[in-house]
Amino acid sequence: MKSSQYLTFLILILTIALGCSDDDTTTVPETNENAANQQPLGSSAAELLSSEDFTSMRVEIAYPQGFRPTQQTLDLLLPFLEERLDKPDGITMVESIITTDETGPYDINEIVAIEDANRTVFNNGDELGVWLFFSDERSEGDSGNSVVLGSAYRNTSMVIYEKTFIDIANNSTTPVNRTLIETSTIRHEFGHIFGLVNVGTPDLSAHEDLDNLRHCNVEDCLMYFQTVTNSFNTSSLESIPDFDDLCIQDLQANGGL
Template sequence: MLKRFFALLVLSGLLMPSACTDDSDISGGDTDRVDRSANLLSAGASGSDILTNEDFDRIQIEVAYVNGFRPTDLALDNLSQYLQERTFKEDISYLFLPLPSPDENDLTLQEIATLETENRTTYNDGRTLSVYIYFADAPSVNDDESEGLVTLGAVYRNTSMVIHESTIRSLASKSVLITVAEVESTALIHEFGHLFGLVDLGTPEVNPHEDPEASNHCDVEGCLMRAELEFGTGVLSVLEKRAAKGLSELPGLDAECIRDLQAIGGR
C-alpha cells in the first residue's frame, strides 16, 4: 500500500517536494515595497546559497508557529548543529513569530503559502539569507490516518517549508521510546535536505540514487532523505530501531547525498 501511495504522489503532485518546485501556482502577492522575489523561487533553487558563504554568510530562520505549537528548543538546537555540520554558515539565528490559528481542519500547500504571504516578516537582506518555517496546528489535507499515511512536513519554495506540528505531536504520543523533539528534529533536517536541493530537486545527483517510487527521496537504506522520514508512520519505526540499538544521534545523510552536497559547495 505504501509503495502504491508514493507512486500516486509522483503522478498527482500532491505532497512530494518535487511537486512544489513550480511557483507559478502559488501566488507571491507582493503588496508592499519589500523585495520578495529572491524568496519566491522553486523549491531546491537556493541549495548553493544555503550551503556556501559566497553570497550569504548568515541565515536567519523565521519560526512562525500557531500559538501553543511552538517547536521545542532542543529541535531548533539540533537544526542549528546540523546546518553547521553541512553548510559553511556559522551565524544562524532564529526569529519567533507567534500566530493565531487559521482554524482549519487541514491545510493545502496553497493555503500555507497564502498564510506565509500574509505573515512572513523577513526576506533576504544583504548577506543574510532568510528561511521561513511555519509550524501548523492542522494536518495536511492529503493525510489518511486510517492507512497510517501522514505528512510531517514539506518544502514549497526555495526558502519556505511547513512542519505539521500537530501531526508530529500525535505521532510521538504513540511511542514510549521517542520524544516530540526527536520527531521534530528529524522532520526539520529532512526538509532542509530538500531546501539544499536533495534528491535531484535542483541539486544534480553525482551518482543516481533517487527512489523510483518516491520522487526526490533517496533509495539508500538508513539515509535521512528516505521517504519514510517525511510520510507515514515509518519515522517512528526508524527512530525506535535506532533507540533500541543505543544510537542517540538522529538519522544522517548517506555518502551519495553528502557527495551531491559537496559538489555544489557543501560540507
Template sequence: MKKVIALLFVVLITLISCAKEDDNSPLDSPVADAAVVSNNKKGTGTSSRDLLSDVKFKSMVIELVYVKGFEPSATAINTFVSFIEARTFKPGGITVLKREIASSGKATFTNDEITAIEDANRTKYNTVDQIAVWALFVDGDSASNEGNSVVLGTAYRNTSFVIYENTIKKISGNSFSSNRSLLEATVIEHEFSHILGLTNLGAPLQSNHEDTEHAKHCNVTNCLMYYLAETQGGIGNMISGGSVPALDAQCLADLKANGGR
C-alpha cells in the same frame, strides 16, 4: 513541489511525505518590495547553492513562526541549527527568530492556504548577504491527508517549509515516538534537506543514488532521505537509538559539490 516525511503506525497507518537587494538588514514588514519578495518564492531546491555556500550569502536567518501551543521544542530547534552549521558555510552565523501568530481556526490546510499564511506573515527576505528561511508550525493537519495517510511536513518553496505540528503532537502520543523532540528534529531536517537540494532537487547528483520509485529521495536504506525512513520499521528503528538519522555519504557528496560542507 511538495516534499514530506512520513511514519507508519503499528496499526498500519502510514504517513506520506513522501534579487533586488537593497541593504544588509532583513525586511521588517510582510508588505515588501515585490522584487525582493520574489527571490523567496521560487521552486524547491533552486536556492541550494545559496543556502549551502558563502559565495553570495554570508549568514542565514530562520524566521520560525508558530501558532500558540505549537512551538517546536528548544531541543529540536538546537538540533536543527547544528545540522545547518554542519552542512553549510555561513561565517556570519545562523540566527533563529521565533514568533507566535494567531490561529486561523482551521482544522486542515491546503498548500495554497499554507502559502497564504506565509505571504501574510513573513517579514524576513533575502538581503545583500543574508539568506532568509521561513519555517511554519501550524495547529492543524494537511488537507492532503487521505484515509490512513497523513502528512507531517512539506518543503514548498526555495526557502520555505511547513511542519504540521498538530499531527506530530498526536503521533508522539504513541509509545513508538514518545520522544517528540527527536521526531520534530527528524521531520524538520528531512524537509530542510529538500530545500538544500536533496535528492536530485537542486544539488546535482554526484552518483546514481536517487530512488527510481520514490523521486527526490535517496536509495540508501539508512539515510535521512530514504523513503522507508518514513515508516515505523524505518524511522522507528533509526530514531530508537536516540538521534536523527544522518545523511549518507552520497547525499553529503551532492551537498559538498554544490557549495556545502
C-alpha cells in the same frame, strides 16, 4: 473510529507519508519585493549551501500559540545546519508567534497564504532568510492510515504539521519521542531545500530513488523516503540518520561543507 483510536492504530501500522513531491508552488513575478524567497523548490540550493552569495542565514521559526516544537528540537537544529552550510558570518534563529486565519486541514495554497501573511525574515544583503512554519492544523493530504508530517514547498520555505505530532504523542498508547520525529522530519525537509535529491543540487552519481523521486535510494540515508517512518521504531536521537556519503558529496560539490 474515534480520534484516539485512530491515532493508536496509526502508530501500530505506521504508514507515514512525507509531503515532498507535489507541493511546489509557482514562481512569483519578479516585481514582488520578496520574489527571491518565493521561487521553486531547490532553486536556491547553492545559495543555501555556499558562502558565495550569502555569508549568513536567519531562520524564522513561526508557530501559533500552543504549537511550538520542543526546545530540544530547536536546540538540535542549529548544529545540524552549521555542519553542512558554509555561512562564515553565522546562522541565527528567530521565533515568531503568529495568528492563522485559514481553516484546516490545510492544503498547500493555505500554507502559502499563511506564510505570505506572516513571514518577516527574507533575504537581506548577504543574509539569506528561511521560513519554517509549525502548523496548528493537519495536512489536507492525510488519507486513511497515511499522514503528511512535513513539506518543503518553496526555495526557502517549509511546513511541519505540528498538530499531527502533538496528536500522535498525546494519543498513542506507546511512548512517542516527539523531539525525535520532529527532528527527523525537519532535517529531511531541509535536505529538500538543499536540493536533494536531484532537485537543484546535481547528482554526482545516480542515487535518486526513481520510484520515490527526490529521495535517496540508500536505506540508511536521511533522504531515504521512509526515514521518518523508521524513526518511530526507536527512542534514541542518535539513531536519526545523517546524509549518506553520496548525498554529502552532492552537497559539497554545490558549495556545502
